Amino acid sequence: MGKNLTKRSEDYSKWYNELVVKADLAENSAVRGCMVIKPYGFAIWEKMQAELDRMFKETGHQNAYFPLFVPKSLFEAEEKNAEGFAKECAVVTHYRLKTDPNNEGKLIVDPEAKLQEELVVRPTSEAIIWNTYKGWIQSYRDLPLLINQWANVVRWEMRTRLFLRTAEFLWQEGHTAHATKEEAIAEADLMNNVYATFVENFLAVPVIKGLKTESERFAGADETYCIEALMQDGKALQAGTSHFLGQNFAKAFDVKFATKEGKQEHVWATSWGVSTRLMGALIMTHSDDQGLVLPPNLAPYQVVIVPIYRNQEQLDAISQVANEIVNDLRLHNISVKFDNRDTHKPGWKFNEYELKGVPLRIGIGPKDLEKRTVELARRDTLTKEFVAKEDVVETVSQLLKDIQENLYNKAKTYRDSHITEVQNFEEFKEVLETKGGFISAHWDGTAETENKIKELTKATIRCIPLDNSKEEGVCVYSGAPSNERVLFAKAY
Amino acid sequence: MGKNLTKRSEDYSKWYNELVVKADLAENSAVRGCMVIKPYGFAIWEKMQAELDRMFKETGHQNAYFPLFVPKSLFEAEEKNAEGFAKECAVVTHYRLKTDPNNEGKLIVDPEAKLQEELVVRPTSEAIIWNTYKGWIQSYRDLPLLINQWANVVRWEMRTRLFLRTAEFLWQEGHTAHATKEEAIAEADLMNNVYATFVENFLAVPVIKGLKTESERFAGADETYCIEALMQDGKALQAGTSHFLGQNFAKAFDVKFATKEGKQEHVWATSWGVSTRLMGALIMTHSDDQGLVLPPNLAPYQVVIVPIYRNQEQLDAISQVANEIVNDLRLHNISVKFDNRDTHKPGWKFNEYELKGVPLRIGIGPKDLEKRTVELARRDTLTKEFVAKEDVVETVSQLLKDIQENLYNKAKTYRDSHITEVQNFEEFKEVLETKGGFISAHWDGTAETENKIKELTKATIRCIPLDNSKEEGVCVYSGAPSNERVLFAKAY
Numbered sequence: 001m002g003k004n005l006t007k008r009s010e011d012y013s014k015w016y017n018e019l020v021v022k023a024d025l026a027e028n029s030a031v032r033g034c035m036v037i038k039p040y041g042f043a044i045w046e047k048m049q050a051e052l053d054r055m056f057k058e059t060g061h062q063n064a065y066f067p068l069f070v071p072k073s074l075f076e077a078e079e080k081n082a083e084g085f086a087k088e089c090a091v092v093t094h095y096r097l098k099t100d101p102n103n104e105g106k107l108i109v110d111p112e113a114k115l116q117e118e119l120v121v122r123p124t125s126e127a128i129i130w131n132t133y134k135g136w137i138q139s140y141r142d143l144p145l146l147i148n149q150w151a152n153v154v155r156w157e158m159r160t161r162l163f164l165r166t167a168e169f170l171w172q173e174g175h176t177a178h179a180t181k182e183e184a185i186a187e188a189d190l191m192n193n194v195y196a197t198f199v200e201n202f203l204a205v206p207v208i209k210g211l212k213t214e215s216e217r218f219a220g221a222d223e224t225y226c227i228e229a230l231m232q233d234g235k236a237l238q239a240g241t242s243h244f245l246g247q248n249f250a251k252a253f254d255v256k257f258a259t260k261e262g263k264q265e266h267v268w269a270t271s272w273g274v275s276t277r278l279m280g281a282l283i284m285t286h287s288d289d290q291g292l293v294l295p296p297n298l299a300p301y302q303v304v305i306v307p308i309y310r311n312q313e314q315l316d317a318i319s320q321v322a323n324e325i326v327n328d329l330r331l332h333n334i335s336v337k338f339d340n341r342d343t344h345k346p347g348w349k350f351n352e353y354e355l356k357g358v359p360l361r362i363g364i365g366p367k368d369l370e371k372r373t374v375e376l377a378r379r380d381t382l383t384k385e386f387v388a389k390e391d392v393v394e395t396v397s398q399l400l401k402d403i404q405e406n407l408y409n410k411a412k413t414y415r416d417s418h419i420t421e422v423q424n425f426e427e428f429k430e431v432l433e434t435k436g437g438f439i440s441a442h443w444d445g446t447a448e449t450e451n452k453i454k455e456l457t458k459a460t461i462r463c464i465p466l467d468n469s470k471e472e473g474v475c476v477y478s479g480a481p482s483n484e485r486v487l488f489a490k491a492y
Numbered sequence: 493m494g495k496n497l498t499k500r501s502e503d504y505s506k507w508y509n510e511l512v513v514k515a516d517l518a519e520n521s522a523v524r525g526c527m528v529i530k531p532y533g534f535a536i537w538e539k540m541q542a543e544l545d546r547m548f549k550e551t552g553h554q555n556a557y558f559p560l561f562v563p564k565s566l567f568e569a570e571e572k573n574a575e576g577f578a579k580e581c582a583v584v585t586h587y588r589l590k591t592d593p594n595n596e597g598k599l600i601v602d603p604e605a606k607l608q609e610e611l612v613v614r615p616t617s618e619a620i621i622w623n624t625y626k627g628w629i630q631s632y633r634d635l636p637l638l639i640n641q642w643a644n645v646v647r648w649e650m651r652t653r654l655f656l657r658t659a660e661f662l663w664q665e666g667h668t669a670h671a672t673k674e675e676a677i678a679e680a681d682l683m684n685n686v687y688a689t690f691v692e693n694f695l696a697v698p699v700i701k702g703l704k705t706e707s708e709r710f711a712g713a714d715e716t717y718c719i720e721a722l723m724q725d726g727k728a729l730q731a732g733t734s735h736f737l738g739q740n741f742a743k744a745f746d747v748k749f750a751t752k753e754g755k756q757e758h759v760w761a762t763s764w765g766v767s768t769r770l771m772g773a774l775i776m777t778h779s780d781d782q783g784l785v786l787p788p789n790l791a792p793y794q795v796v797i798v799p800i801y802r803n804q805e806q807l808d809a810i811s812q813v814a815n816e817i818v819n820d821l822r823l824h825n826i827s828v829k830f831d832n833r834d835t836h837k838p839g840w841k842f843n844e845y846e847l848k849g850v851p852l853r854i855g856i857g858p859k860d861l862e863k864r865t866v867e868l869a870r871r872d873t874l875t876k877e878f879v880a881k882e883d884v885v886e887t888v889s890q891l892l893k894d895i896q897e898n899l900y901n902k903a904k905t906y907r908d909s910h911i912t913e914v915q916n917f918e919e920f921k922e923v924l925e926t927k928g929g930f931i932s933a934h935w936d937g938t939a940e941t942e943n944k945i946k947e948l949t950k951a952t953i954r955c956i957p958l959d960n961s962k963e964e965g966v967c968v969y970s971g972a973p974s975n976e977r978v979l980f981a982k983a984y
Contacts, residue, residue: 036559068644068646079597091587119582
């Protein structure tokens, strides 16, 4: 009956890999580095999509769809961007297979169907989109252009992990065009805030909003806003990024607009994205040695009802009560599953839903019928209580709110207690090795120091927090003067 | 001010291509055969997706996501399927670009990054999915497996047209596994019915449900159910297909299950899909020489309000009334846009929304304010009426229902009057050339005759209608005996 899940304390990484598969979220596929997102995992992603999509539309964005392929000549137009992604591109070179003349029933690439120009499978869509925007933008009347796309992208990663780093992943990418620099910066900041609000309220994952250093920026961006989360093993995870792209893509693709005064100017751009990586953040922040723990706001079903019975007569009587509860809960917009399958025992089901992180489990047995009660079990605290049947809806409503809040608070307490200020490099290294988490340290602002620290410790600068207070100090590594602390961490 | 749209009677094909672009639905991209779906077009597709997704879930299906790439060895496993798609596959052969040593700033495919096994960009996902199902199905308890995927697919078509035939397109593909043949056939039929209901109720496009002949079947299917629609130029369009796949994929990928009695048997399969091609069907069925005509059930906004004013004072007064109407309509779940942009004149806006097919337009000018009326214009009939302000919500609600119904009825009248029974091949050819539409004719049931007729007339058998009545007769081409009529047509 055990879940045979490796304990987090034994091997956090193994625990994660096992959990993703055992909780039916995703699995590796026959294609190197590509995952299959299973129905239960996909249902969580759909809930994320629905809410993000709502938030994007509320802030004036529209969805569109751009091609999967980027012709090589467009791909290389914005040099930094091209350089940043060239090493991990899947490239389509042919458009036909043919029967292998030497091997019946097998196919080979038809050498006569070679493309004149190779096509890159989009690792991100700035190039193809800005090439399109050129035709859409003529005048200030066409601005701002606020567009989002839900899509799959491919980055040929060498070391992959389900949800966290896969060759193909699902994401959304916003691409906006503006008349002024200020407006574009405000947009990048706004969308980073949208991400922060979403991740905190739905994933119940606290994040730090910040700016990336130059070396950690998106290839082709002038500034990258980000939200950084902390996992239970003390490693950071970048949960979303929003880029101010300056006029880089407008210049690379010659996208100009006529101002009100009739002058021709290059437009200003942003792009921003979150991906199925958020699934990794969700799983690693809350789950425990018993399995997944889901915040009610993203659970495919918030409540599961398991009948405990010995014969059909008992099941019938329990089903009547269960169905009443199902109806009541649905009327209150609470999603619920009544698992009356006769193919599995109650103990198996308890185990299964614990592993799958269903926020609340309702058990109903013959004794409950007599007493007109049900047993309510919370997944987050693993506590149980008996509740009178007529109080179920109210109690469940309240508990779902409590669980959502509790998960966030627990994660925040952990995160806050894992931001450690250090004064020198010895302390830096010690905290990193013994405690982990974010290290708040002075840095001299040079890429040289940043690289050296990364080389020596594997820690990178996760961000320069947006709410940073100025503080005079000296760089932990070089001793050069610094006027603010930045956050270092080992990261996913 | 004119729309400069080619007339349907002049050149239907040109009219379609112009309309798709001018109504802001889609455009060609820099990638051969791939389209950009613009926000207005994508908003219609999103509405289709939302309703279909609801219908799939209501019939017990769950969404999941499978890889974009199919390793060549999996792709070729089901021979008929592989043979059917091999000639139109985009193939990934390399996973990296590198700087061109002979051409600064340019990239070339890195010959050292050649994949050991080529990856086919999915033209359809049976192969990758059935290879996955092998791990998911062990026992009758795992069946039925009812899964759908929303995805992009690539088929390297030589002649492409926006929405109708593009190298990359968006679609959904359902893939189900069943314990018995009967159950799988029932599923294929059920999903074909779901498609028919959706297309008739939402696109307002009448369809004929039928079965494909062997030569028109999906590669790898034992039976293909389909829905066939008729466009205004008398050509048919296949709007959706649902396949009974027998045990073909189960055998190719060795997917067996233990029956209740403990025997090992291959499972039975279906797959079914509709795509962005539905956008083409929608556009071509209802639109006219003035532009797009949208059924209210799929219009991104069902009502547009255009203020007619000469100065700010008038606009302010009109806006007050307009905003009241906006609120009232939204309370009744009617989507509405108030276009108060000062950058465009009312005449321009009237033209624009006619072109974009908005079902109802409300015009409000200073005289309307005096009389407490508004002007209501129907896009489908191009008729106008004045309505008292307090009656707007009720009138609009009723008109939206009328328009939805009227579009369907009009299309059905046209379609029904374009199903012509013919008795011999002379009549067949004459009707095909002069009238077009579906030709109901006796056929001897052989692929030979079917091919010959196609060769001579370009007409194919669109389907053997499911509700066909038996009727003795002789094949229009061969004169051999036949016991039912089938539908021929030229098709998109």
